[in-house]
Amino acid sequence: MAEGTVCPLCAVGCRLDVGDxxxxxxxxxxxxxxxxxxxxxxxxxxRVLDDPDRxxxxxxxxxxxxxxxxxxxxxxxxxxxxxxxxAEYGADALAFLGAPHCTNEENYRxxxxxxxxxxxxxxxRARACHEEAAGALIExxxxxxxxxxxxxxxxxxxxxxxxxxxxxxxxVFFDSFVRPAVNRGDATLVQVDPRENETTRLAxxxxxxxxGSDARFLQAVCARLVERGDVDRDFLDERTTGxxxxxxxxxxxxxxxxxxxxxxxADAVxxxxxxxxxxDRVAVLAATGVENDGGATPNALLxxxxxxxxxxxxxxxxxxxRGLNNxxxxxxxxxxxxxxxxxxxxxxxxxxxxxxxxxxxxxxREPGLTEKEALPAFGEDVRGVLVVGENPGVSKRxxxxxxxxxxxxxxxxxxxVFESETTAHADVVLPAAVGLEKPxxxxxxxxxxxxxxxxxxxxxxxxxxxxxxxxxxxxxxxDAFAGDVEDTxxxxxxxxxxxxxxxxxxxxxxxxxxxxxxxATADGRARFVEPSxxxxxxxxxxxxxxxxSRAGGFGMEAGxxxxxxxxxxxxxxxxxxxxxxxxxxxxxxxxxxxxxxxTDGIRAGTVALHADAADPLVRAGATAVRID
Ligand SMILES: Nc1nc2c(c(=O)[nH]1)N[C@H]1C(S)=C(S)[C@@H](COP(=O)(O)OP(=O)(O)OC[C@H]3O[C@@H](n4cnc5c(=O)[nH]c(N)nc54)[C@H](O)[C@@H]3O)O[C@H]1N2
Ligand SMILES: Nc1nc2c(c(=O)[nH]1)N[C@H]1C(S)=C(S)[C@@H](COP(=O)(O)OP(=O)(O)OC[C@H]3O[C@@H](n4cnc5c(=O)[nH]c(N)nc54)[C@H](O)[C@@H]3O)O[C@H]1N2
Ligand code: SF4
Ligand SMILES: [Mo]
Numbered sequence: 001m002a003e004g005t006v007c008p009l010c011a012v013g014c015r016l017d018v019g020d021x022x023x024x025x026x027x028x029x030x031x032x033x034x035x036x037x038x039x040x041x042x043x044x045x046x047r048v049l050d051d052p053d054r055x056x057x058x059x060x061x062x063x064x065x066x067x068x069x070x071x072x073x074x075x076x077x078x079x080x081x082x083x084x085x086x087a088e089y090g091a092d093a094l095a096f097l098g099a100p101h102c103t104n105e106e107n108y109r110x111x112x113x114x115x116x117x118x119x120x121x122x123x124x125r126a127r128a129c130h131e132e133a134a135g136a137l138i139e140x141x142x143x144x145x146x147x148x149x150x151x152x153x154x155x156x157x158x159x160x161x162x163x164x165x166x167x168x169x170x171x172v173f174f175d176s177f178v179r180p181a182v183n184r185g186d187a188t189l190v191q192v193d194p195r196e197n198e199t200t201r202l203a204x205x206x207x208x209x210x211x212g213s214d215a216r217f218l219q220a221v222c223a224r225l226v227e228r229g230d231v232d233r234d235f236l237d238e239r240t241t242g243x244x245x246x247x248x249x250x251x252x253x254x255x256x257x258x259x260x261x262x263x264x265x266a267d268a269v270x271x272x273x274x275x276x277x278x279x280d281r282v283a284v285l286a287a288t289g290v291e292n293d294g295g296a297t298p299n300a301l302l303x304x305x306x307x308x309x310x311x312x313x314x315x316x317x318x319x320x321x322r323g324l325n326n327x328x329x330x331x332x333x334x335x336x337x338x339x340x341x342x343x344x345x346x347x348x349x350x351x352x353x354x355x356x357x358x359x360x361x362x363x364x365r366e367p368g369l370t371e372k373e374a375l376p377a378f379g380e381d382v383r384g385v386l387v388v389g390e391n392p393g394v395s396k397r398x399x400x401x402x403x404x405x406x407x408x409x410x411x412x413x414x415x416x417v418f419e420s421e422t423t424a425h426a427d428v429v430l431p432a433a434v435g436l437e438k439p440x441x442x443x444x445x446x447x448x449x450x451x452x453x454x455x456x457x458x459x460x461x462x463x464x465x466x467x468x469x470x471x472x473x474x475x476x477x478x479d480a481f482a483g484d485v486e487d488t489x490x491x492x493x494x495x496x497x498x499x500x501x502x503x504x505x506x507x508x509x510x511x512x513x514x515x516x517x518x519x520a521t522a523d524g525r526a527r528f529v530e531p532s533x534x535x536x537x538x539x540x541x542x543x544x545x546x547x548x549s550r551a552g553g554f555g556m557e558a559g560x561x562x563x564x565x566x567x568x569x570x571x572x573x574x575x576x577x578x579x580x581x582x583x584x585x586x587x588x589x590x591x592x593x594x595x596x597x598x599t600d601g602i603r604a605g606t607v608a609l610h611a612d613a614a615d616p617l618v619r620a621g622a623t624a625v626r627i628d
Pocket of ligand 1: 100101102125126129323324388389390391392394415416417418420432433434435465611
């Protein structure tokens with residue numbers, strides 16, 4: 001029996017316990033933190049337990065104000081609100097948004113409620129941080145998930161980190177599995193990122209394509225491999241489809257013009273192609289930096305792996321470096337509008353039959369709205385919303401717009417542990433327990449499903465999301481929502497091909513490496529698709545903008561207002577290190593102030609800002625900026 005519980009913060013999945021002082025966590029040995037270490041964030045995780053701002057009682061809106069209410073009354077109000085919308089406008093006027101901080105069982109219950117009421121409008125917001133990589137993985141390999149086991153990275157020869165900063169964002173994963181492999185001399189780390197970051201220190205090679213041109217760089221590497229015959233012919237013949245058409249298409253990409261498009265030398269293309277060809281085992285580590293080009297970069301990375309037979313063997317494959325603690329599990333449990341629990345397609349008849357058996361009603365067949373599609377429809381096609389443990393009220397896209405949308409709903413029910421921009425618009429707020437206070441399972445960034453063990457009681461009248469969703473579900477859909485977390489876990493195991501493996505093992509059914517025999521596609525083969533690339537244009541005199549740390553700081557990190565600016569560019573602009581500069585969108589719609597940080601750690605023509613500082617620019621849709 002594993003000790004302690006799982007860290008409630010990030011998808012690394014370290015084990016920890018609450019220390020004697022109640023304020024700090026102590027590490028417990030676990031598969032993700034084999035030496036029992038924690039990062040600075042994890043150590044502070046227990047602070048939430050005694051936070052005086054925790055929600056401790058249900059709230060309902062009366063005459064414009066949120067006032068305390070009994071659970072009976074609050075749940076009745078919530079159920080009546082949602083049922084009223086369904087009766088008047090139909091089930092597709094409801095949307096269910098959850099729950100990357102919640103357990104697999106809670107997420108399963110949430111999507112079950114949506115589908116039992118007749119809609120596939122169920123999604124989770126953390127999907128957005130890996131949307132394009134996940135989409136490419138589904139289309140090409142089958143599952144939106146890391147294909148390898150983190151502890152197999154000690155067999156890897158070449159690690160390719162693209163748009164990722166695991167040294168900071170997944171620190172214990174990095175220190176447990178990446179750093180040792182590189183330091184032992186077994187693995188080489190090559191980094192592709194427009195700026196240097198903390199991960200760069202471990203890299204033997206840092207390639208900095210112009211922002212927006214990573215895909216072209218990687219396609220040129222693939223073209224080189226194809227041209228030189230450095231491909232795995234047996235793998236291509238036996239395990240893939242579409243290679244011939246793909247090879248024809250990349251034959252048109254020549255390294256010299258690709259170098260001009262990307263601002264990276266043709267030699268760098270060759271150097272990375274050589275490194276890939278020389279390695280027996282190649283693994284990719286990709287995070288939110290690959291999400292900027294409609295899937296072109298993740299697709300090029302999957303091309304590279306499939307071309308060289310670097311998937312389906314230990315120490316090879318694609319690492320989807322998930323962010324929040326159960327972002328992987330929320331999606332696996334079915335909180336996606338286009339897939340059922342266990343990533344079964346909506347039209348999978350055997351999955352549908354199992355669900356109908358468990359629920360008494362089959363899920364709808366038509367895909368629902370994604371969260372991104374649902375938000376603009378609030379107040380129009382979407383009238384009633386249930387939000388579990390996320391905060392759509394804060395959006396990099398447009399805060400005021402989202403606030404207006406939330407306010408225009410007929411009914412909004414929110415399960416959270418704190419008041420937020422979203423609870424401010426709610427008709428009913430239901431106080432939830434946090435990860436350290438509840439049982440269930442969560443799934444790490446490499447598919448490991450670990451059991452939680454409650455370390456404290458929820459404050460006041462707060463209840464687990466599982467219990468709250470049970471209360472709502474029984475009111476709205478009857479007895480299918482009875483039972484405890486164990487019952488839900490058994491049901492999930494019965495309806496999903498992925499769930500129900502041994503505690504602490506990876507899905508599916510304890511498999512460490514995905515796709516050893518076949519891919520999870522219709523014909524069992526990995527698919528090649530036509531490579532796509534659209535060059536982005538940076539206007540004369542403007543700089544390409546890179547935004548880092550978009551994932552925020554779990555509310556614990558202060559943003560930084562430094563503008564990273566290349567030494568040559570600074571000289572040309574007459575800006576010195578420490579000078580205050582104004583950073584504006586090209587048309588001048590939005591401007592932010594920043595402090596120049598002059599460095600060779602960013603390529604010329606490109607500047608970088610922390611997400612907090614860049615927010616107004618990002619909301620204005622800026623990919624290029626002017627500096628004054
Ligand atoms: N402005 C802005 N926008 C962002 C980001 C950002 O940093 N800033 N980051 C982007 C990224 S990478 C991501 S992953 C998403 C994250 O988006 P969200 O999922 O909205 O992220 P959080 O704000 O971490 O958490 C949402 C809420 O969950 C609550 N919560 C925590 N644990 C539990 C629990 O066990 N039960 C319940 N019911 N509630 C719980 C918290 O109190 C918080 O109010 O946002 C994206 N958008
Ligand atoms: N301490 C802490 N850790 C966290 C979180 C947290 O809030 N605090 N949040 C978690 C969450 S929800 C998430 S999603 C993850 C995010 O984890 P990451 O995605 O690793 O986070 P970032 O540092 O935002 O981005 C990584 C890199 O992408 C690069 N990048 C930006 N644009 C491009 C581009 O066009 N091409 C390339 N090649 N690179 C680009 C940036 O320069 C940056 O170095 O972190 C998780 N871990
Ligand atoms: S790396 Fe992630 S899971 Fe591990 S202690 Fe830090 S925040 Fe928690
Ligand atoms: Mo995220």
